[in-house]
Amino acid sequence: MEEFISWRDDWRLGIQLLDEQHRLLADCINRLVQQCSCAEDVAEKDREEVRRRLGELLDELYGKAKQHFKNEEALMQERGYPGYASHLREHVMLLAELKSTFITKFEQGCCHMDPAVFKALKSWFIVHVIRSDREFADFIRKHDQR
Numbered sequence: 678m679e680e681f682i683s684w685r686d687d688w689r690l691g692i693q694l695l696d697e698q699h700r701l702l703a704d705c706i707n708r709l710v711q712q713c714s715c716a717e718d719v720a721e722k723d724r725e726e727v728r729r730r731l732g733e734l735l736d737e738l739y740g741k742a743k744q745h746f747k748n749e750e751a752l753m754q755e756r757g758y759p760g761y762a763s764h765l766r767e768h769v770m771l772l773a774e775l776k777s778t779f780i781t782k783f784e785q786g787c788c789h790m791d792p793a794v795f796k797a798l799k800s801w802f803i804v805h806v807i808r809s810d811r812e813f814a815d816f817i818r819k820h821d822q823r
């Protein structure tokens with residue numbers, strides 16, 4: 678089965694810790710989507726188990742995103758990144774969106790998820806990783822060349 682988010686090498690920032698965490702986040706979203714897709718055929722009596730596993734994956738995704746943002750913020754502060762304040766605001770917003778939009782929708786939808794939610798979660802991930810973190814990676818690269 679093709680992965681929902683297939684990792685691309687040009688997404689790499691060249692900052693090992695952040696790259697590893699981004700891959701783990703993508704992997705977690707892939708498992709979540711897969712769990713939901715498999716769950717469509719599950720019998721009514723097994724729905725409780727599906728909900729439990731889905732809940733665990735959602736906790737994992739939230740925990741990993743939170744930890745990743747924390748590490749990223751620490752690194753930005755350490756390197757004196759001028760975009761720190763706005764990136765911090767973005768992280769707060771991204772976590773709130775993850776909780777209030779996606780986690781709520783997954784919990785409600787469970788085995789009957791609207792594909793639009795999967796798509797929106799994919800953009801949530803890609804916009805953050807590719808657009809936003811790239812600026813920080815460029816800053817680090819320029820800084821280290823001096």
Ligand SMILES: [Fe+2]
Binds near residue numbers: 695
């Ligand atoms: Fe990131």
